[in-house]
Amino acid sequence: MTVRLDDDSIRLIDQCGVEEVDVLVGYLEGHADLPVDISAATAIHTSLWQALMVFRRNIIGAPMSSLMADKVLSALQAIFAPDTQDGERQN
């Protein structure tokens, strides 16, 4: 399992493929209060990013490896930004 449910977060670990998206969505639906920790993920499939985007879930942890995850993360933050208090653009 590369998508794991912990007490305080939903964790993505190692290479998270498209086959895991159902599990992730299940957790996202069932645990609206938990943030998603991506610090242990080495690759995250687009479908999982999309799920995080649709559920607008708080993402914690710096992505472990790829520069790409960094870029995706800041793109997501740019979308979520209007929700934050100061509404400033985060690039």
Added chain:
Amino acid sequence: MDELMVQFAIEARELVQQSSKDLLSLEANPGDRESLESAFRAIHTLKGSVALFDFGLMQDVLHRAEDLLSQARSGRIDVSAALIDPLMEVIEWVEVSIDGISRTGHLLEAQDKQAARLLGLLDIELTEGTAEPAAASAAQVPEWALALQQAMVPSDADETLIAIRYEPHSECFFNGDDPLATISRLADVRHLTLSLNGPAPSPEDYDPFRCMLVIEAVSGASLKDVQAAFRLIPDQVKLIPLPKPMTERMSPVWEAAPAPSAARQRTTLRVDSARIDKLIEIAGELVTAKNGLAPLAFEARSLGNAALSRRILSSHHEIEQLVASLYTAVTRARLIPLEQTFRRFSRLVRETAPKLGKAVDLIIEGETVEADREIVEDLFEPLLHLIRNSLDHGIEPEADRIRLSKPPRGRIQLRARQSGDHVEIEIKDDGRGIDPDRVGRTAVDRGLISKSQASGLSHKETLQLVFAPGFSTAATVSDLSGRGVGLDVVNRSIQRLGGTIELQSTPGSGTTFTLRLPVSVSMAQLMVVEAGGERYGIPISDVVETHKLPAGAVQPVRAGKAYILRDRTIPLLYLAELLQLPEARLPADDIKVLIVRVGEELIGVAVDAIAERAETLTRPLDGLLQGVSGVLGTTLLGDGKVLLVLNLEELVQ
């Protein structure tokens, strides 16, 4: 006229003003890129607002105008009188039209008739436009690619960037595609934005296996390489080489105001401060309105519906948090950096010091610290006075400094830092300092204190006497800062802002004034209550809720009183007793109770009456009252009466 129309008129006038200002500066300087962008945005926004109403051809006229500016932006047509003149005419026409619209609610016939003529004017312009062959390709650049280009931090390097818009097929996950991974294989991705190709689906409709993403990116790789990365899915991708920034067209003005400031301008919005104040007021009302939910929950519970009660309480809690963050967010909208005031002093010191025969460096730190606009603006006068004071009397002439083995150049430090919800500003000089004994003698001479009082004061206390009214008189002013205002004026203006000022000085080595000011002035929402025939203010933030209970509900508990609120025993104290007022007697009929939180406990404080609410600025106590426990400060009510603002938490303890 409806509210929407009123708002439209206000906004449209601002936009008209902005665009005419921009067009004028473009006329003076056709290469002024920033004004071009700004004019485009103003017209674009104006067009959007007009679209909400039916103003005949105005929408088309503005659309045409926007189109022209858009082409000028992309370099397809030149900025010249031929472009600006008709645009100015459009702007003037819109301005006149708005006057009519705000009177009647619709576009007047006289203006409506002119629309067709304006359209004609704008049309001629386009066909006669002097397109530059070099920039011709830019005309084909679609909006999304331009938006991407603008979102990026411009680079100076002369390079071609590729804008990529990738709309993966909705079934692409089934084909084994991983679109973001594909993008990540591209070399040199500079920028990435993600969006959904439609409205966000509800959880029931959401199919995680269908791709709904639109991915936009900018890459520094060559077009060939980018094409290669997408060779299997060319139908899902649009690739646009971005036009180079128009360096050859840049004017000196454009160079002086580089792109980052333009980018910053896009993310800021100028808003009439009255609108923000209105928002703050509404948010403040929400704070109190949300308190109505708690009694509802209790009522639901007493009717036997515990589940409903819990749900109301939980939404009460949620609303409470939201309201609190709303309040914080809107108050933050009034904050501006101290820089606006600080930067005015550099010139002042540079110009004034030589006149006084002194060499002085002003060192400014912490100018990015933010505070309420009113505070930042009103700080100028007192700071000016303090800095002049240091220049005149603090810093010694160069010759004296050398004799005293001090560095020949004097130093004045103007420093700001934030500490909690306060801003601390320090004005520190390395001059001759202030002699407490001399201050003490002067105070006695001026009859501010008696000799015996003076001898009882510490050095620090003595120094603070310089802020007392009447300390500096006209006689001393000539030898002080020569402006006829003493430090008591500075003290008063700082107090008016809800702040305090303190003086520290070591004779021979310098003087430091420390100002402590609230970040925000708008926080003080007061509930005015009556007790023992007097009126007092209590910060609304301290009051959890208010109740009216029959006198019979109060039960004696040992020496005190208490009552039951939602199955909890709440100790009940009487405000007049707490304040030791002579006529402290609990009323015989209904008792009005404020529930306040003291530490973890809820405590009821009975008052005789709850009067109006007031939104004012609380000033800290000074003089003899300073340090009186249980009193936060004083405030002036609309009717001119002074109200003591209580700190219930301190009073109760």
